[in-house]
Amino acid sequence: MxxxxxxxxxxxxxxxxxxxxxxxxxxxxxxxxxxxxxxxxxxxxxxxxxxxxxxxxxxxxxxxxxxxxxxxxxxxxxxxxxxxxxxxxxxxxxxxxxxxxxxxxxxxxxxxxxxxxxxxxxxxxxxxxxxxxxxxxxxxxxxxxxxLYGLGELPQVEFDADGKAYGVTSEGETAKCKKVVCHPSCLPDKVKKVGRVARAICIMSHPIPNTNDSHSVQIILPQKQLKLQVRHVCVLLLLYSQYETVFDIYDRYEPTNNHEHDNCFISTSYDATAHFESTVQDVISMYRKITGKEPDLTVDLGAASAATEDA
Missing domain, CATH: 1.10.405.10 (Guanine Nucleotide Dissociation Inhibitor, domain 1)
Incomplete structure (x- = not known):
């Protein structure tokens, strides 16, 4: 948002x-x-x-x-x-x-x-x-x-004999640190499965009908408008004439570790939302655990507007 x-x-x-x-x-x-x-x-x-x-x-x-x-x-x-x-x-x-x-x-x-x-x-x-x-x-x-751009490779977390994280290794080099903040995929033995998310990526040959030929849109599909068992079919009907469709189902995880013991602060997996507000709340919660402080997010949003206009 x-x-x-x-x-x-x-x-x-x-x-x-x-x-x-x-x-x-x-x-x-x-x-x-x-x-x-x-x-x-x-x-x-x-x-x-x-x-x-x-x-x-x-x-x-x-x-x-x-x-x-x-x-x-x-x-x-x-x-x-x-x-x-x-x-x-x-x-x-x-x-x-x-x-x-x-x-x-x-x-x-x-x-x-x-x-x-x-x-x-x-x-x-x-x-x-x-x-x-x-x-x-x-x-x-x-x-x-x-x-407009994505992320690079994920580093490997390093632990000492006592089970405390002391650094991360990437491209053969290890950077030492006192605390590690990471995604659940980095430490699969310190998380638990809490659900699944299904996604479909459709390569289009034209803009989606009835969207003013917009090149990028978000379309909300309210639950009452679709029966669960045919929801994915309805989506495909909306996005007809695709070149290719790729389906992906991935698990969602939450951390189970004691961050005070291993110095690892693990986020939850991305959920089914597209606006990232729930993800940000997870990040803010992690910030509180790491610093013991409340983040001050009182900023000039005009900077964000300028950044978008430059893009």
Whole structure:
């Protein structure tokens, strides 16, 4: 997300000096066998073909509430304590239809399942504000940015006789250190399997239909719109005329080691989300364990905007 925690971390650590990013052209949602642009503001709600006339007006009122909501301004709360009322209760106040609720929960707030509807609404409102703030950050077609380059090889962690990590070896050379921070694949005997993620990589011969011929997009497939057993088939139908499709299923891991004993700080594996906010929370948690301090991510996001424009 262009205004999310990952961008703040990258700026804080000066990684943006070495990493170029590009904004994704568009954000779309799958609904009733068609693809629609995700409306994120009151203005976009009125223009969206995803909703009927009266639903547009109801959605517009809800988006205005979200845009104007400020946690430290009781006047913007409209008498609702979002830390106590559920998302379902807040949305029901505006009389929104199920299809609208579906894209709000999954395409805007980016929840992975429907359990959010029975949880305090504050989390969903914050996620929606993050979406709209990220959309406004670069004045583009979506709130997402992505790096233009990948990563190099993974080093090998070295341990002494007492089981404490003392360095990493790469290309025949060992760099010594007091602490090692690594991915689960580096230390498979110090992690446990917690799930699996399935992905499909499709080589396209043309832009995806109904996305304004965008070269890069994110399409959300809400759970209610697809039956689990045919979800992958529906995706392939959306992305027809591919040159090639590659499927990959990989395991997800979490660390089981005692970092105080072996000096190893292991991250969790990437989950099924595409926006990296959950990954950043894992990184922040690791930072607390390593330093015993709370990270200060109060940075000038204008730097991120400049970096993207340069790219």
């Amino acid at each position: 262009a205004n999310g925690a990952l961008v703040r971390v990258l700026i804080h650590t000066s990684v943006t000096k070495y990493l170029n990013s590009k904004a994704v052209d568009g954000s779309f949602v799958y609904n009733k066998r068609k693809i629609y642009k995700v409306p994120a503001t009151d203005v976009e709600a009125l223009k969206s073909t995803l909703m009927g006339l009266f639903e547009k007006r109801r959605a517009r009122k809800f988006f205005i509430y979200v845009q104007e909501y400020a946690e430290d301004d009781p006047k913007s709360h409209e008498g609702l304590d979002l830390h106590k009322v559920t998302t379902k209760e807040v949305i029901s106040k505006y009389g929104l239809q199920d299809n609208t609720i579906d894209f709000i929960g999954h395409a805007l707030a980016l929840h992975r399942d429907d359990s959010y509807s029975d949880e305090p609404a504050i989390d969903t409102i914050k996620k929606m504000k993050l979406y709209s703030d990220s959309l406004a950050r670069f004045q583009g077609g979506s709130p997402y940015i992505y790096p």
